[in-house]
Amino acid sequence: MADVILKNITKHHGDCRVIDNLSLDIRGGEFVTLLGPSGCGKTTLLRMVAGLTSVEQGELWIGGALYNDIPAQRRRIAMVFQSYALFPHMSVKDNVLFGLRIRKAPPHEMFDKLSWVMPLLGLEGLESRLPKEISGGQRQRAALARALVLDPEVLLLDEPLSNLDAALREMAMEELKRIHQQVGKTILYVTHNQAEAMSMSQRIAVMKAGRIEHFDTPRVVYDHPHTVFTAQFIGSPVINMLEGEIERGDGVIGAKTGLGFFVLDRDRGAQAGAMIGRRVRVGIRPQNVLFAPHSAARRASDTRIEVTAELVETLGDRSLVIARADDGTMIRFMITRDESIPAGTRVAALVDGRRIHLFEPATGINVFAGDKQ
Amino acid sequence: MPRSIVQGVISHTMKIWPLFPAAIYLLGFLIIVTVYLLGMSFTVVDGGAVSASLAPAARLLALPEFRQALVNTVMFVVVGTPLELVVGLWLALMMYQSFRFRGMMRSMLIIPLAIPALVTATLLFILFDYPGGHINHLLMGRYWFFPAVVDAPVNWRGSMAFSLGISLLGKVWRDMPISMLILLAGLNAIDPELFDAAKTMGAGLRKRLRHVILPLILPSVSAVVLLRSIEMWKEFIFPFVLAGQHDLLGTLIESLYNNWGNSHEAAAVALVLVVCIIVSALVLFRVLEGLRRLLVYA
Amino acid sequence: MSNHRIRYRRLTLYCGIAAAFVLVAAPLYLLVKYSISDPDSINTGGAPIPLWPYSPTLRTFAYLFSDSEFYGVVLNSLCIALATVMLSLSLGVPASYVLGRYRLPGRKIFTLGLISIRLFPDISSVIPVTEFFIRLGAQNTYWGIILAHTLLALPYVIFIGISAFESIPNDLEEQATVMGASRAQAFVRILLPLAGPGLVAAAIYAFLLSWDEFIFAYFLLGLGRISTLTLYLNQKMSFAPPQNILATISVCLSIPVVLFAVLLQKYMTAGITSGSVK
Ligand SMILES: Nc1ncnc2c1ncn2[C@@H]1O[C@H](COP(=O)(O)OP(=O)(O)OP(=O)(O)O)[C@@H](O)[C@H]1O
Ligand SMILES: [Mg+2]
Numbered sequence: 001m002a003d004v005i006l007k008n009i010t011k012h013h014g015d016c017r018v019i020d021n022l023s024l025d026i027r028g029g030e031f032v033t034l035l036g037p038s039g040c041g042k043t044t045l046l047r048m049v050a051g052l053t054s055v056e057q058g059e060l061w062i063g064g065a066l067y068n069d070i071p072a073q074r075r076r077i078a079m080v081f082q083s084y085a086l087f088p089h090m091s092v093k094d095n096v097l098f099g100l101r102i103r104k105a106p107p108h109e110m111f112d113k114l115s116w117v118m119p120l121l122g123l124e125g126l127e128s129r130l131p132k133e134i135s136g137g138q139r140q141r142a143a144l145a146r147a148l149v150l151d152p153e154v155l156l157l158d159e160p161l162s163n164l165d166a167a168l169r170e171m172a173m174e175e176l177k178r179i180h181q182q183v184g185k186t187i188l189y190v191t192h193n194q195a196e197a198m199s200m201s202q203r204i205a206v207m208k209a210g211r212i213e214h215f216d217t218p219r220v221v222y223d224h225p226h227t228v229f230t231a232q233f234i235g236s237p238v239i240n241m242l243e244g245e246i247e248r249g250d251g252v253i254g255a256k257t258g259l260g261f262f263v264l265d266r267d268r269g270a271q272a273g274a275m276i277g278r279r280v281r282v283g284i285r286p287q288n289v290l291f292a293p294h295s296a297a298r299r300a301s302d303t304r305i306e307v308t309a310e311l312v313e314t315l316g317d318r319s320l321v322i323a324r325a326d327d328g329t330m331i332r333f334m335i336t337r338d339e340s341i342p343a344g345t346r347v348a349a350l351v352d353g354r355r356i357h358l359f360e361p362a363t364g365i366n367v368f369a370g371d372k373q
Numbered sequence: 374m375p376r377s378i379v380q381g382v383i384s385h386t387m388k389i390w391p392l393f394p395a396a397i398y399l400l401g402f403l404i405i406v407t408v409y410l411l412g413m414s415f416t417v418v419d420g421g422a423v424s425a426s427l428a429p430a431a432r433l434l435a436l437p438e439f440r441q442a443l444v445n446t447v448m449f450v451v452v453g454t455p456l457e458l459v460v461g462l463w464l465a466l467m468m469y470q471s472f473r474f475r476g477m478m479r480s481m482l483i484i485p486l487a488i489p490a491l492v493t494a495t496l497l498f499i500l501f502d503y504p505g506g507h508i509n510h511l512l513m514g515r516y517w518f519f520p521a522v523v524d525a526p527v528n529w530r531g532s533m534a535f536s537l538g539i540s541l542l543g544k545v546w547r548d549m550p551i552s553m554l555i556l557l558a559g560l561n562a563i564d565p566e567l568f569d570a571a572k573t574m575g576a577g578l579r580k581r582l583r584h585v586i587l588p589l590i591l592p593s594v595s596a597v598v599l600l601r602s603i604e605m606w607k608e609f610i611f612p613f614v615l616a617g618q619h620d621l622l623g624t625l626i627e628s629l630y631n632n633w634g635n636s637h638e639a640a641a642v643a644l645v646l647v648v649c650i651i652v653s654a655l656v657l658f659r660v661l662e663g664l665r666r667l668l669v670y671a
Numbered sequence: 672m673s674n675h676r677i678r679y680r681r682l683t684l685y686c687g688i689a690a691a692f693v694l695v696a697a698p699l700y701l702l703v704k705y706s707i708s709d710p711d712s713i714n715t716g717g718a719p720i721p722l723w724p725y726s727p728t729l730r731t732f733a734y735l736f737s738d739s740e741f742y743g744v745v746l747n748s749l750c751i752a753l754a755t756v757m758l759s760l761s762l763g764v765p766a767s768y769v770l771g772r773y774r775l776p777g778r779k780i781f782t783l784g785l786i787s788i789r790l791f792p793d794i795s796s797v798i799p800v801t802e803f804f805i806r807l808g809a810q811n812t813y814w815g816i817i818l819a820h821t822l823l824a825l826p827y828v829i830f831i832g833i834s835a836f837e838s839i840p841n842d843l844e845e846q847a848t849v850m851g852a853s854r855a856q857a858f859v860r861i862l863l864p865l866a867g868p869g870l871v872a873a874a875i876y877a878f879l880l881s882w883d884e885f886i887f888a889y890f891l892l893g894l895g896r897i898s899t900l901t902l903y904l905n906q907k908m909s910f911a912p913p914q915n916i917l918a919t920i921s922v923c924l925s926i927p928v929v930l931f932a933v934l935l936q937k938y939m940t941a942g943i944t945s946g947s948v949k
Contacts, residue, residue: 047569050569050572050573051572051573052569052572052573071572072569072572072573073572073575073576073577074575075573077573078573078574079569079570079573081566081569081570082566083564083566085564085566085567085569085570086570087567087570087571087584087585088589089588089589089669090669098571098574098576098584099574099575099576102571102574102575102576102580102584103575146570146574150574150575385775388769388773389769389773389775391765391766391768391769392765392766392769392770394762394765394766395762395763395765395766395785395825395829396766396781396785398762398821398822398825399785399786399788399822399825399826400784400785402788402800402822403784403787403788405799405800405803406788406791406796406799406800408799409798409799409802409803410795410798410799413798413799413802463687463691464691467684467687467688467691470684472684472685472688478688478691478692479936480933480936481692481695481696482691482695483932483933483936484695484699484929484932484933485695486932487879487925487928487929487931487932487933488699488925488928488929489882489883489885489901489924489925489928490883490885491883491885491901491904491905491924492702492904492921492924492925493698495904495908495917495918495921496698496701496702496705496918496921498908498917499705499914499917499918500698500701502914505714505715505720506720507701507720510719510720515719516719516722546694546698603790606792607792607793607794609792609793609794609886610885610886614905614908623792623794626794626795626798627794630798630890631890636798636802639798640798640799643792643794643795643796643798643799644795646792646794646795647790647791647792647795650790650792651790
């Protein structure tokens with residue numbers, strides 16, 4: 001259960017700066033997810049922790065020791081690769097035991113490890129199969145088993161579920177969570193699937209272009225996104241972004257947009273008191289726009305908006321409505337399967353001002369970033 | 374029922390007729406070559422009358438040149454095949470890494486294959502001349518950059534070991550690119566993440582070579598060994614040019630046919646050569662399969 | 672510390688590459704050197720043979736190009752090689768199309784049967800072929816040597832062709848048929864262009880094979896009136912002429928082939944490796 005600390009790490013591939021002065025502080029035993037778009041440097045970061053890629057600048061500390069110059073063979077770090085990288089010429093059992101054989105572990109230890117890990121991952125009966133003779137999900141578990149038997153200090157997982165179908169992925173996610181609880185290893189997990197990240201990790205590091213945009217618990221990352229990028233990357237459907245301005249109105253402070261005036265909660269309102277007149281980008285999650293055909297009871301923080309529905313997309317049990325306000329501002333929100341809106345009709349909805357997010361237009365940083373993190 | 378079979382045959386024939394010209398050509402020659410080889414090896418012509426006989430085979434066995442050529446050829450194969458493998462592995466492992474000018478180096482390494490064997494043999498003929506010649510002058514220390522190794526010029530083509538050795542040298546030089554390309558293709562087919570995975574599991578360079586690289590390129594190695602050993606048996610041009618008086622089976626066929634006018638004995642040697650190739654390929658195949666088992670399951 | 676090891680490894684790599692470079696380049700250099708040597712640089716009268724000719728000259732080339740026999744020989748080689756390419760492609764491409772596109776039962780065995788003629792060493796099969804051609808009256812004729820070279824090249828053409836056709840997804844041909852193309856049209860419009868690189872490789876292979884070929888030429892044409900470049904070189908060698916003439920003929924024999932190989936090495940490589948990986 002070693003902690004992993006990255007201090008101001010930079011890495012180039014040719015002229016391209018792949019990791020840009022990145023710092024990250026992972027506690028021992030923590031399940032951390034690296035989440036980001038394709039090509040943002042997730043794999044590169046993982047490979048640096050594993051020792052497969054050199055650290056150019058900055059420091060990498062694992063379990064209290066500086067690891068920059070320690071070769072991969074001598075780190076007690078296991079990695080599950082995106083492609084699993086199972087040795088094609090070895091049986092499942094030989095793959096799992098490979099690391100132990102390399103370390104010349106005594107036979108009884110190998111036996112113990114094998115009889116612990118095979119049932120844990122449901123691989124009994126597959127011992128003598130070759131990797132090409134087992135299914136995708138089984139391959140993934142074999143790769144995981146191969147990593148776990150080495151009793152690593154840190155477990156690195158590079159998109160291990162990306163090749164699985166939806167049902168299998170869900171099962172594998174639960175299994176991974178369970179395994180984490182059982183073995184309690186520090187896990188660094190890479191994905192660009194936000195559902196995986198939200199449901200499995202204790203903390204999420206949102207990455208963009210070689211930098212960490214936001215590093216916190218799934219709740220905080222979702223509820224208090226640090227940047228526009230994080231707000232847009234986390235949450236589905238994608239958050240609405242509107243142009244607006246901080247204003248004082250009627251004794252309360254809020255954001256004025258083309259859709260109307262949204263009242264901030266008291267905490268943020270107090271802070272915003274010093275920012276009257278500032279232009280902001282206003283983020284409203286589609287989930288926080290409540291369809292209210294009969295103009296249901298209003299809380300003090302609710303704002304009623306009127307828009308024209310242009311398009312309705314069915315998403316299974318809910319539908320996404322894409323609507324336009326009179327001044328042309330677009331907004332998207334959700335309705336349940338029982339409600340229905342014919343395209344072209346005028347509808348009313350309520351927006352809860354406590355759930356809106358305000359960002360600096362130029363930098364994209366949350367204007368209230370000071371209080372959180 | 375029969376009608377549909379007839380129809381099936383017809384429609385199949387319609388589909389595969391483009392195959393026929395080539396098939397007739399190749400299979401026809403295959404039959405001609407086999408029939409002639411067997412026929413000539415086991416018959417004698419006596420004043421226009423052809424009769425079955427073991428005389429060519431018997432005369433061959435009594436011929437000291439034949440025995441010597443057989444021994445020489447076996448030596449040629451036994452020394453040459455591993456040599457080609459080692460040179461090919463060396464080049465392939467180098468070309469597998471990335472360095473500047475790799476593309477140019479690759480083009481360069483293909484050239485020996487492009488040069489006609491006869492040209493390479495001619496060049497060696499010139500270089501290993503006696504008593505002059507570059508190699509003799511080099512070994513006698515006539516150039517500032519090389520120490521003297523021998524006192525007197527060596528008559529390369531006069532000695533059996535040397536003349537066959539030079540032939541082997543030429544053969545290996547010319548065929549290097551083939552071995553290299555096959556092995557390189559084998560290396561490139563290995564997912565590099567396998568090496569990374571082995572690294573994270575604690576395997577150093579030597580362990581990775583032994584447990585990952587070697588078992589995975591073994592099919593390519595087998596291909597090289599098998600193909601190259603066959604080529605070694607077949608070799609003709611280099612010894613023909615460079616080892617005139619010291620025969621391999623190939624050159625013995627030529628001299629029996631052209632110089633001695635014994636076409637039936639020549640055919641018998643040709644048949645022996647074919648049998649040698651088949652037997653050696655089968656044996657090697659077995660050995661390589663065993664080796665693979667050993668490497669993969671040990 | 673690990674930096675040290677990496678640098679050491681780099682160094683050995685570069686030394687190895689340098690060694691390989693010399694191994695390939697030195698013989699080539701010496702060949703070219705001999706071809707431009709003046710007589711004094713060859714018959715040195717006891718002094719070490721110079722690494723660079725005393726007075727480099729193109730006189731040997733001039734001599735060779737003024738020899739009408741040489742022109743005839745080059746023309747012969749070229750014609751025989753081109754005819755071999757045409758014949759082996761026109762026989763081999765349709766055959767490899769059938770073997771590569773249709774999952775016919777027993778097709779593996781049949782393919783093996785077709786290319787098994789190559790299991791015979793040239794020096795073994797040349798005896799029966801020569802005897803047969805003597806009986807046919809094909810010795811010392813163009814068509815005899817072209818047929819023989821085609822025999823050598825055709826199995827390669829078929830082999831390379833099969834893998835070229837196999838690699839084309841079935842959908843494409845079906846798509847063309849769905850859009851109304853006949854089988855012949857689909858073949859010409861879709862398959863041939865896609866199989867192009869592989870077929871080019873096969874053609875080059877056939878050309879080089881014929882251009883370099885010595886054994887069959889030696890047995891079938893012998894000292895007759897038709898001669899090829901390889902025969903010409905061999906014939907000169909047996910008269911022990913000055914080494915610069917041998918080298919010059921060698922250079923002329925090699926230049927087109929080396930150019931071919933370097934320019935089209937991608938195809939060459941494909942041809943070589945496709946045969947062995949399976
Ligand atoms: N060996 C390399 N040489 C050059 N550039 C590289 C190399 N490896 C990665 N890159 C570049 O570095 C950037 C980050 O790559 P990385 O593999 O870390 O992305 P990633 O976040 O894992 O993406 P994905 O989600 O698609 O796997 C990319 O822009 C990529 O093009
Ligand atoms: Mg990646």
